[in-house]
Amino acid sequence: MxxxxxxxxxxxxxxxxxxxxxxxxxxxxxxxxxxxxxxxxxxxxxxxxxxxxxxxxxxxxxxxxxxxxxxxxxxxxxxxxxxxxxxxxxxxxxxxxxxxxxxxxxxxxxxxxxxxxxxxxxxxxxxxxxxxxxxxxxxxxxxxxxxxxxxxxxxxxxxxxxxxxxxxxxxxxxxxxYDRSLSTFQDREWDCLLRGFQCDCEACADPDPDLRDGRRERMCELMGFFEDYNLGAFINEVELNPPFGTPEPIRLALELVKLLETEGLFGDSLAYACDLLCDFYCVLDQWDEWEKFAIKSNLNSPNPLSEIAIASTKDSETAGFNNEATGIAEGSST
Structure with missing residues (x-):
């Protein structure tokens, strides 16, 4: 191989x-x-x-x-x-x-x-x-x-x-x-020099790095936002802005996914962004969108699941969401 x-x-x-x-x-x-x-x-x-x-x-x-x-x-x-x-x-x-x-x-x-x-x-x-x-x-x-x-x-x-x-x-x-991988050309160049080499990859050899730097600066900004946002969601006392389950977090996560794909950065960062969208679509009960990004996250995960496992996860997530929404405990009878 x-x-x-x-x-x-x-x-x-x-x-x-x-x-x-x-x-x-x-x-x-x-x-x-x-x-x-x-x-x-x-x-x-x-x-x-x-x-x-x-x-x-x-x-x-x-x-x-x-x-x-x-x-x-x-x-x-x-x-x-x-x-x-x-x-x-x-x-x-x-x-x-x-x-x-x-x-x-x-x-x-x-x-x-x-x-x-x-x-x-x-x-x-x-x-x-x-x-x-x-x-x-x-x-x-x-x-x-x-x-x-x-x-x-x-x-x-x-x-x-x-x-x-x-x-x-x-x-x-x-x-x-990953946070340094998303940094600008000047920062990456310095990181490489500290490690004793000069990078000549497609990103570093770009004759006009400003466009790439703009994308990467925005990706870092969005990553930082979602790290704080997820921490706020974990600490229930924090009032989230924008509120969880509203269109704005989805818009920002979709922007992050598009930037990562445009830059050619697949793997962990893209899986993370897709997982964010899965969380948001789960709250909104939009399971078709959830499945689309669950599959994309899976493709970028180091431990991918089978399509059957994803479908099974979707079914269990849907059932759990519907039970919570109706107040019926899973396994109970009417």
Whole structure:
């Protein structure tokens, strides 16, 4: 389904070797090396834990780890002192030349980890970080055609297509949280430079970025509005403006969906916007519209349901809504 080969101006990249359909699983791989927050706490520092984990790898896996691209991140004084302490305690009579070589090897190992590690999240809680060699070869785009997530059920990194991908097309993900992915060209350019690369994706190479920036600024504005709006809906004492179940929130959510699709941003953000519309249409008892956006949300979800499951959800939502509206408890008889 994919191959790793040179990507112009980016080193190596991952490319499709066949047509890939939206939501297809492209990559699934266990961690080459991983460490949890609990393991770091037990060892006293991330670095000490990383050294032990790295030493447990066989020679082939160590070579695979060190072959990954990395940037020189630099260290704070605490990490520098830990490095020196580790060398002095494990190799107290080391020669000056060997000391420098060992120091460089350890800093390289840490740089590879800091450059390539991926978050391992379970139930919205960060559990640790891991190194996944294939995932690490996937380059960034501000309009990615794939998404990544760590699947704790099988302990694997998974990469899924968020849209159809053509044969020989490069597979890309975003390196940023969704709120930064929606930011303007100048902000994204700065984020990329901080990570040691320059993005040349369609959005960043646009000769006239003002139109895109205008769309993205509006998307950020709408996302911020709905985050506050949903919080207000959760806290019943807050008076919502505009009121829940009125046309205005629907208009704004429809605008957000259109902006995301125009910008080519499929996946989590679009699923979120469609879920908003499902909530609004549910309150208004507009089940045809609910189903339309439930299907669209499902297409952009990392864990899509079958059409039968969506129809079943619609039936249960409709029944629950009608029971609430008539005051008849579900399962009761007249």
């Amino acid at each position: 994919y191959t790793i080969k040179p990507s112009p101006g980016k080193g190596l990249g991952v490319f499709a070797t066949q047509a890939i359909e939206r939501n297809d699983k492209i990559v699934h791989e266990p961690a080459l090396l991983s460490q949890t927050n609990a393991e770091e706490l037990e060892k006293g520092s991330r670095f000490k834990c990383l050294i032990d984990k790295f030493d447990q790898l066989d020679d082939n896996k160590k070579a695979q780890y060190l072959s990954l691209s990395h940037r020189v991140v630099g260290f704070d004084k605490e990490t520098y002192d830990v490095l020196r302490y580790f060398i002095n305690t494990t190799q107290p009579r080391i020669a000056d030349d060997d000391y420098q070589k060992t120091f460089q090897e350890l800093t390289r190992m840490l740089d590879v980890f800091n450059t390539n590690c991926a978050a391992m999240v379970k139930s919205n809680r960060l559990e640790g970080f891991g190194i996944f060699p294939i995932y690490s070869r996937i380059n960034h785009s501000c309009i990615p055609n794939a998404r990544w997530q760590y699947n704790y059920t099988v302990n694997e990194m998974e990469v899924h297509a968020v849209r159809d991908i053509a044969d020989n097309e490069e597979i890309t993900i975003t390196y940023f949280p």
